[in-house]
Amino acid sequence: MRQRSTVGGAYLLTLLLAPALAWAADAHDHGLDWPSLMDFLRVLTLQDYNTRVVIIGTSLLGLAAGLIGTFLLLRKRALLSDTLSHATLPGIALTFIIVSALGGDGKNLLFLIGGAALFALLGTGSVILIQRFSRLKDDAALGIVLSVYFGLGIALLGLATRMNTGNAAGLSAFIYGKTASMLLFDALLIAWTALAAAICSLLFYKEFTLISFDASYAAGQGWPVVRLDFVMMTLAVVVTVVGLQAVGLILVVALLIIPPAAARFWTYRLRPMLLLSALFGALSCYLGATMSALMAKLPAGAVIVLTAGAIFVISLLFGSARGLLRILLERRAMARKIGRENLLRSFFELTEADLAGAAIRLDDLLKQRAWSPGQLDRLVSLADREGLLNRAADGTLRLTERGIQTATRVVRNHRLWEAYLITHADIATSQVDWGADEIEHILDGEIVRELERLLPEADQPAMPASPHALTPAAEME
Amino acid sequence: MATPQPQRDALVQDTPLWIHDLTVAYHRKPVLWDVNLSLPEGQLVAVVGPNGAGKSTLIKAVQGLVPRASGAISVFGKPYEEQRHLVGYVPQRESVDWDFPVNALDVVTMGLYRQIGWCRPVNRRHKAQAMAALEKVGMTPYAHRQISHLSGGQQQRVFLARALVQDAQLYLMDEPFVGVDVATERAIVALLKDLKAAGKTCIVVHHDLQTVPTYFDHVVLLNMRVVEAGPTDAVFTEENLRKTYGGKLTLLSDALFEYSKNPQLPRGRKGGQP
Numbered sequence A: 001m002r003q004r005s006t007v008g009g010a011y012l013l014t015l016l017l018a019p020a021l022a023w024a025a026d027a028h029d030h031g032l033d034w035p036s037l038m039d040f041l042r043v044l045t046l047q048d049y050n051t052r053v054v055i056i057g058t059s060l061l062g063l064a065a066g067l068i069g070t071f072l073l074l075r076k077r078a079l080l081s082d083t084l085s086h087a088t089l090p091g092i093a094l095t096f097i098i099v100s101a102l103g104g105d106g107k108n109l110l111f112l113i114g115g116a117a118l119f120a121l122l123g124t125g126s127v128i129l130i131q132r133f134s135r136l137k138d139d140a141a142l143g144i145v146l147s148v149y150f151g152l153g154i155a156l157l158g159l160a161t162r163m164n165t166g167n168a169a170g171l172s173a174f175i176y177g178k179t180a181s182m183l184l185f186d187a188l189l190i191a192w193t194a195l196a197a198a199i200c201s202l203l204f205y206k207e208f209t210l211i212s213f214d215a216s217y218a219a220g221q222g223w224p225v226v227r228l229d230f231v232m233m234t235l236a237v238v239v240t241v242v243g244l245q246a247v248g249l250i251l252v253v254a255l256l257i258i259p260p261a262a263a264r265f266w267t268y269r270l271r272p273m274l275l276l277s278a279l280f281g282a283l284s285c286y287l288g289a290t291m292s293a294l295m296a297k298l299p300a301g302a303v304i305v306l307t308a309g310a311i312f313v314i315s316l317l318f319g320s321a322r323g324l325l326r327i328l329l330e331r332r333a334m335a336r337k338i339g340r341e342n343l344l345r346s347f348f349e350l351t352e353a354d355l356a357g358a359a360i361r362l363d364d365l366l367k368q369r370a371w372s373p374g375q376l377d378r379l380v381s382l383a384d385r386e387g388l389l390n391r392a393a394d395g396t397l398r399l400t401e402r403g404i405q406t407a408t409r410v411v412r413n414h415r416l417w418e419a420y421l422i423t424h425a426d427i428a429t430s431q432v433d434w435g436a437d438e439i440e441h442i443l444d445g446e447i448v449r450e451l452e453r454l455l456p457e458a459d460q461p462a463m464p465a466s467p468h469a470l471t472p473a474a475e476m477e
Numbered sequence B: 001m002a003t004p005q006p007q008r009d010a011l012v013q014d015t016p017l018w019i020h021d022l023t024v025a026y027h028r029k030p031v032l033w034d035v036n037l038s039l040p041e042g043q044l045v046a047v048v049g050p051n052g053a054g055k056s057t058l059i060k061a062v063q064g065l066v067p068r069a070s071g072a073i074s075v076f077g078k079p080y081e082e083q084r085h086l087v088g089y090v091p092q093r094e095s096v097d098w099d100f101p102v103n104a105l106d107v108v109t110m111g112l113y114r115q116i117g118w119c120r121p122v123n124r125r126h127k128a129q130a131m132a133a134l135e136k137v138g139m140t141p142y143a144h145r146q147i148s149h150l151s152g153g154q155q156q157r158v159f160l161a162r163a164l165v166q167d168a169q170l171y172l173m174d175e176p177f178v179g180v181d182v183a184t185e186r187a188i189v190a191l192l193k194d195l196k197a198a199g200k201t202c203i204v205v206h207h208d209l210q211t212v213p214t215y216f217d218h219v220v221l222l223n224m225r226v227v228e229a230g231p232t233d234a235v236f237t238e239e240n241l242r243k244t245y246g247g248k249l250t251l252l253s254d255a256l257f258e259y260s261k262n263p264q265l266p267r268g269r270k271g272g273q274p
């Protein structure tokens, strides 16, 4: 449910933005060429064939990146994709220089992608070599390769712009991303490659899951882990290089990292995570390509990343599995539960002899624990509302039937846990789960019976006596 | 006191696990030296030794997960590579990230992936097999629970079920008893007994010396090399433990020696059979 509203929200945002942008276009008829409302609708509804192919192709790219990025994230290789995307720059610049010098079209996408892929693989290889033959940590190896290749790329790009042959101006599209300058052929190439990469990543769903979760087990079972890793990295390289023109090499990594990271907040299962990640990636790319098609000077990469970033923030806050809001709510519920159980336990210990009959006052309870009068009053009011106890007009408190039942269960669990902590001190701490309603949910029945036996004065099996002295206040009564 | 040297004849090599002159080194640091072992079929074997003795490395070397500098290994008389389907591996629990987005059933199904084959999806029959394995370790109610929401003991049982679902002949378990609750310890002991009754061989890296005589028939005392290996009553002695643990043993309680001297006594402080 929430997933859909997130997506819907982002969509709504653009639609709301559209008239504003169109109005701005009327206001400034110089500078950026703002689209008219008609243009906007035409692009948004994919009426124009070229635009349609560009937008669909870019969206497919986002989808493929979302899928492959999920596996990269789980394999803990997300940063490697950043390094390899930066490593493509010298490949692009060098290819342009060589092809132009030979008299060809330096901006032919096929050549450029080939050069980019070659250098992405070289970069990955360099990282692996550094990791294997030095004692450097992984992040250092990644940083070194990223910066050195990128530096080389910038230098070569400077050289390329000084060349007499060819026009290197369009190369900047590879750095910042620009869907507007895309040719129909480029868009088709992106669409088909992305589709193939997406299908390939789903074909290896089982294998990628296995090596991401437990690579050494996979190797023991005879899976070729190194080759599977190579396939996964190759898919990442493919998505990166075909994405260069649309998103730009600085930002293409965002497509591989942000959608899966956002999807993680909504689910604990891999399939929904893949689905959401693909959806988030596709949506980001769709919006980015649309905006860039409308405004020629607006870099698609930036819009794509900003959309993805917005989806991420929304997921971080409202994610149904591990979003911040949910964690806060759970924490509050837990605090309430502990407060209620403390109240019932104190009540129980004060009136153990005659649970149904005894009536006590707030002051009696106040002495039992380190709680402030205000805190206690809130807890009592809450318990009153929940039907656990009754507060009479004169202020005396009495447990209801349900209150007695709950209190008995709470005290029994508490005492059994204490007994468990005492008898199994070496392993118990990792097992104690105060949040569980019944100790039987954590420990098997036999142990619970054993604990009941172990407790002193176990004449009343359903309610073992507390293994330690009750608080002094209770004894004074 | 000579280490029983495995002979090179075919009979000995047909044992579930036969290791000859195995040496393993990480970088330039040797971890296992000239290990010789021949383990009997259908027994519960404990591998015991101090931290860093190379116990995990031994288990991994058998499966070719760490490169071996020298030596030969055979599983039921053939190289491991030909016998993978006969070997079930239970890695140390800490070896994976339990915050992975799968549930218990998914992890157990991974034990069938080899059988399912490349790129083919998991079907209902595989899931039923995985459920049966989960039932053997008492985890049926948790089959669909996310693994990060399981307790340490339950995670360990999921790992055991993943090995069980393979229906192997030889099980290699790396410290399955570490950090588990009483219920899990009982479940694992019962499971080991079942496996033994079914004629399977289990090689278990074990850290709790007190329970060795109760749980295991055969012991391998390891500290870079095999100090001693053989039936528990004969090999699990104070003197051999001293040789294995050296000075570190003085840190352990004296009760240990009482246990090792009198095999009747140990009933498993936190489990065993009532």
Ligand SMILES: Nc1ncnc2c1ncn2[C@@H]1O[C@H](COP(=O)(O)OP(=O)(O)O)[C@@H](O)[C@H]1O
Binding pocket: B026, B027, B031, B049, B050, B051, B052, B053, B054, B055, B056, B057, B058
């Ligand atoms: N991947 C590795 N690289 C380098 N050294 C390692 C590696 N794994 C283990 N070691 C070293 O090898 C020795 C034996 O390790 P291990 O087999 O895990 O011991 P055990 O399981 O008996 O505690 C230890 O000293 C450990 O530090």
Ligand SMILES: [Mg+2]
Binding pocket: B055, B056, B057, B092, B174
């Ligand atoms: Mg180990």
